[in-house]
Amino acid sequence: MAPARIAWRLAAVKDVLVETPRAKTLVLDVPGWPGHVAGQHVDVRLTAEDGYQAQRSYSIASAPENEKLALTVERLEDGEVSPYLTDELGPGDELELRGPIGGYFAWRSEDGGPLLLVAGGSGLVPLMAMVRHRAANSSTVDTRLLVSARSSEEVLYRDELARLAAGDGLAVHQTFTREPPAGWSGFARRVDADVLGQVGPAPSQRPRIFICGPTAFVERAADLLVGLGHDTAAIHLERFGPTGG
Amino acid sequence: MPPFSRGFRGRRVDVDPARVPPGQYVTRDFPVLSAGPTPRTPLDEWSLTINGAVDEPVSWAWEEFVALPSESVTVDIHCVTKWSKLDTTWTGVSVDTLLEGVETDAGYVTAWCDGGYTTNVPLEDLTGGRAWIAYEFGGEPLEPEHGGPARLLVPHLYFWKSAKWVRGLELRDDDEPGFWEAYGYHNYGNPWKEQRYSGD
Numbered sequence: 001m002a003p004a005r006i007a008w009r010l011a012a013v014k015d016v017l018v019e020t021p022r023a024k025t026l027v028l029d030v031p032g033w034p035g036h037v038a039g040q041h042v043d044v045r046l047t048a049e050d051g052y053q054a055q056r057s058y059s060i061a062s063a064p065e066n067e068k069l070a071l072t073v074e075r076l077e078d079g080e081v082s083p084y085l086t087d088e089l090g091p092g093d094e095l096e097l098r099g100p101i102g103g104y105f106a107w108r109s110e111d112g113g114p115l116l117l118v119a120g121g122s123g124l125v126p127l128m129a130m131v132r133h134r135a136a137n138s139s140t141v142d143t144r145l146l147v148s149a150r151s152s153e154e155v156l157y158r159d160e161l162a163r164l165a166a167g168d169g170l171a172v173h174q175t176f177t178r179e180p181p182a183g184w185s186g187f188a189r190r191v192d193a194d195v196l197g198q199v200g201p202a203p204s205q206r207p208r209i210f211i212c213g214p215t216a217f218v219e220r221a222a223d224l225l226v227g228l229g230h231d232t233a234a235i236h237l238e239r240f241g242p243t244g245g
Numbered sequence: 246m247p248p249f250s251r252g253f254r255g256r257r258v259d260v261d262p263a264r265v266p267p268g269q270y271v272t273r274d275f276p277v278l279s280a281g282p283t284p285r286t287p288l289d290e291w292s293l294t295i296n297g298a299v300d301e302p303v304s305w306a307w308e309e310f311v312a313l314p315s316e317s318v319t320v321d322i323h324c325v326t327k328w329s330k331l332d333t334t335w336t337g338v339s340v341d342t343l344l345e346g347v348e349t350d351a352g353y354v355t356a357w358c359d360g361g362y363t364t365n366v367p368l369e370d371l372t373g374g375r376a377w378i379a380y381e382f383g384g385e386p387l388e389p390e391h392g393g394p395a396r397l398l399v400p401h402l403y404f405w406k407s408a409k410w411v412r413g414l415e416l417r418d419d420d421e422p423g424f425w426e427a428y429g430y431h432n433y434g435n436p437w438k439e440q441r442y443s444g445d
Contacts, residue, residue, distance in 0.1 A: 005444035008247065043441075045268075046250040053247075054255050055268040055327050080256040080270065088252045096247050101442060103428040104280050215277045219390055222282040232282050233361065239277060 006098045008045065009033065013093045014068060019156045023122055024086045025061060025072045028095065036064055038129035039106035039210065039238075042071065042099030046081060056081040059125040059212075059238070060100065063132035072156060074122040074240075105210060105238040109134055113141035113208060114201045118191070118221050120148050120213020123240055124156045127212055131164060140169040144207075146199045148191050148217065150178040173199050191217070193224050203229040212238040260331060264321055266436035269329040275391065276328055280424065283389050284359035284410050291394060293378060295343060297415035298351040303343075307394070311380060313338045318377065320400035322407070323436040335398055337379030340371040340414070351416035355423060356397050359410040364423035365432070366399060366406055368416065375401060378411060403434035403441070 015027035041059045062070035075086040089095065107115070107130045115134075117127040124147055134141060149155045155174065165172040175187030175195060187195050201207045209230060211221045218237050226232055258271045265271060288307040296302040305313070317336045323329045355365050370376065379398040380387055387393035392409030399406045405425050426432050431440040439445060 003443040006442050010248065045247065046253045046255070047247050048253050048255045049249050052255045052257065053268065054253075054270060057326060084250070084253050093251060094248060095250070101429065104424075215390075219277070219283060226282050232284075235282050237280060237282070 006101065007032075008096055008098045011069065011095045011097055013089055013091055013095055015091055016089065019072060020154050022086075022154070023072055023074045023156060025070050026085060026089065026095070028069045028071065028097075030069050030097070033069060034100070036060055036069075036100035037103065037106040037108055038063060038133040039126045040100035040102045040129075041126070042069075042097045043101060044071075044081065044085070045096045045098075046084060047096070054081050057101070058085075059129070061125045061128050061132075063129055063136045065133065065136035072122065072125045072128075105212070105236050107133070107208065107210065109137040109139040109141065111208065113143060114205050115141060115143040116199070116201060116207040116209045116225075117143065117145045118148075118196075118209070118211040118213075119146065120191075120211075120217030120221070121150075121154065121240070122156065123211075123213030123217070123238070125212070126238060127210060128157055130210065131161075131170065134170070135164055135167065142201060142205075143170045144173065144199050144201060145170065146173045146175070146191065146195070148175045148177060148213070151176055152179075152181045152184075171199075191221055191224070193228060196221070196224055196228060203231070206231065206234065209235045210238070211235065213240060215239050264331060265329055266323055267439045268441075269323055269327055269436065272328040272330055274328075275330060275333075276324065276326070277390050278324060278326060278405070279360075279390075279409060280362070281360055285389055286359050286394070286410070286412075288394060292412070293343075293395070294413035295347055295416065296413060297355075297417050298349055299416055300348040303347060310338065310378075310395070314342055316377065317381075318398075320398075322400050322404050324404040325430065325434070325441050329436075334383055335377065335379040336381035336384070337377035337395070337398060339374060340376045340378065341374060343378065343414070344372065347416075349416045351418055353417045353420040355415045355417060355421055356408040356411050357413045357415060358408050359412055362408060362410065362424050364397075364406050364408045365421055365426060366402065367420070367433075370399060370402065371414070375399065401435075403431075403436050405430065406434055 011028040017025040061072040180188040
């Protein structure tokens with residue numbers, strides 16, 4: 001039997017949350033949503049009045065356990081779709097999407113750990129779905145989350161991460177590449193082998209590794225982790241390209 | 246026709262729409278997509294192999310491979326992540342050339358790669374001047390992040406079929422889903438029919 005087509009669905013925008021100066025979270029009601037695994041994404045399709053259409057992919061930020069589907073979208077200055085999603089769309093609007101899509105860059109709490117999650121900028125989105133899924137299941141899997149951002153104000157989900165990091169087994173590390181906050185004593189440089197070594201877990205613990213961010217960030221972090229001796233088959237990559245729109 | 250997106254106008258690019266498959270947008274960049282770290286196999290350890298349902302497997306070392314008759318082609322490429330790139334120029338060896346002298350009744354091919362990636366393609370899609378093992382892009386050696394030293398180039402299918410870091414073509418009697426195909430992506434991947442995912 002041929003597999004069923006992943007259907008386009010009409011989501012209702014319930015809320016739009018300001019995350020950072022450039023990123024917003026769309027909180028959606030999706031009738032018939034079949035559920036997803038943390039790390040998966042959706043395709044969004046916009047249709048202009050003359051029939052012109054544009055499609056892009058966005059990572060799911062919410063855990064499978066959350067009642068509503070959340071997409072966090074970073075506004076790209078010369079983008080075609082992201083400025084519409086962050087600037088035009090509001091509660092009461094509808095948004096066409098289909099998914100969930102992907103299955104390799106994905107984690108279920110029963111997959112276990114330890115986990116190393118490495119985020120460059122808005123690459124945090126699918127990793128946050130994993131962190132939220134972990135919390136929703138009261139998982140105590142050893143999880144190290146490393147977030148690289150230019151400045152503190154560009155870190156998505158700051159307050160929620162601070163709350164979750166107080167729980168069992170989750171260590172949240174940040175590095176600021178442009179403007180560390182005043183009095184910051186943590187990492188203040190691009191991710192390098194020393195940062196990754198300090199964040200851990202050691203290769204001998206055989207962590208499952210998920211890296212998401214811009215291509216240059218992901219390539220570099222993956223190369224560094226291979227250099228540290230991590231198993232290449234344990235390293236899962238997802239990219240937010242500069243042309244994502 | 247789906248409902249209109251209130252206030253959405255879109256940004257039309259000045260290209261012939263007949264060259265852009267449905268749901269794609271044209272980019273001038275060359276985005277990168279891969280599931281794992283970039284393998285870096287030294288050229289003196291590299292080889293290309295045709296194996297599987299063949300009378301006799303055949304293999305070329307790098308120097309032998311690049312000494313084969315090559316072709317330069319200018320083609321449009323279409324990634325399932327929605328970008329298309331027009332007029333890309335590649336140099337490589339036609340799969341027809343590689344299969345000269347290979348006796349097979351196989352109907353399918355699994356391309357296998359450094360890093361463990363695989364993808365499946367009907368054999369007839371790789372022959373008749375429609376596929377190459379490419380080792381230059383834009384007149385320069387193909388960079389590792391784009392699949393160098395050599396990748397499969399099958400421009401009439403979505404670009405995940407153009408396997409990076411290719412090391413061999415396994416000819417098969419049966420059609421075995423490759424890496425992305427097993428994760429819910431379409432088994433064939435015709436961009437003009439928008440065959441992105443299983444069931445499309």
